[in-house]
Amino acid sequence: MQAMQYEMTLPADYDMGIIRERVARVGHLLDDWDGLGLKSYLVRERGRYGSPVNQYAPFYLWNSLAGMNRFLWGGGFQRPVDDFGRPAVRQWTGLAYAEGTASRAAFAVRQREPLPDGIELSALMEDAAGDTERLAGADGAVLAAAAVDTHCWELVRFSLWEDDAPEAAGDVFEVLHLSAPGRERIPRGRQW
Template sequence: MHAMQYELTLPANYDMGVIRDRVARVGHLLDDWDGLGFKAYLIRERGLRGSPVSQYAPFYLWNTVEGMNAFLWGGGFQGLSDDFGRPSVRQWTALAYEEGPGSHARFAVRRRQPVPVSGLLAEAVEDAVREVRRLAAEDGALLAAAAVDTSRWELVHFSLWEHDTPKADGDMFEVLHLSAPGLDRLPRGRRW
């Protein structure tokens, strides 16, 4: 599994209705994308839920590298690049994934943090796995995942929620649409 995200930081006075309309128009195009576990179409608006910026920042969890590459090089990503310019795409290797009791994704929380320099790497990633389990067990959680970028030694924690009071720390986003063609095929638990 691979996690992926890009962020389009928009002007403070940007009409987020443009993004909402775009997602309403094209969000369904990934509803059956081969190799995709899920894509959460995320926005956050400056001044709402503590956000300092307005952003469009979709988050993906891929079942296969082939599916991710088909999206990036085979046309799915091109439309966004044509409309907004080509953003930097962050990628992480999955450490853990769990599903929770929730049924409808309305909000997401993403937290990026450095892997501690001191201590054992195994302890740091086991802590991330435990956090995934904790988040997924919370009331209203749909899913939780953790992944690592070893080029930056950065952990990312991601969770989807039914409500806007999640028991997770990080940047909060509104979910406009969830394409989840391979959600049931994402392997649960620790990934090594």
């Protein structure tokens, strides 16, 4: 599993209805993308759920690097680049994935945290995998994932929720659409 996200931060007075309409119009285009586990089309609106910004920030879980690369270099990514400019694309190596019992994803929570020097990496990654299972087991959880960026040593925790009061800490996003052609093929549990 590979996690990926890019963020388009928009002006404070931006009409987020434009993003909602865009996702309604084109969100289905990845509903059958080979190699994609899932893509959650996410937005944050300034002043809602503690967000300081208006932002369009899709989050992906990939089943294959070939699928991710085909998206980035084979045309799928060109549409947002043409519409918004080329954003920085964050990538994290998968640590763990777990399914929850809820079925409808309405909200997402993303928590990013730096990993300090001087800690035992294996123990930290085991803890992150265990936390992923516990988070997915919470009431209202659809799924949970954890991944790490070994360039800047950052852990990201990502979860989907059926209601607007998620139990996870972090940035809260509204889910506008979920493309999940390979969700059932995302490996469960820890990824090593």
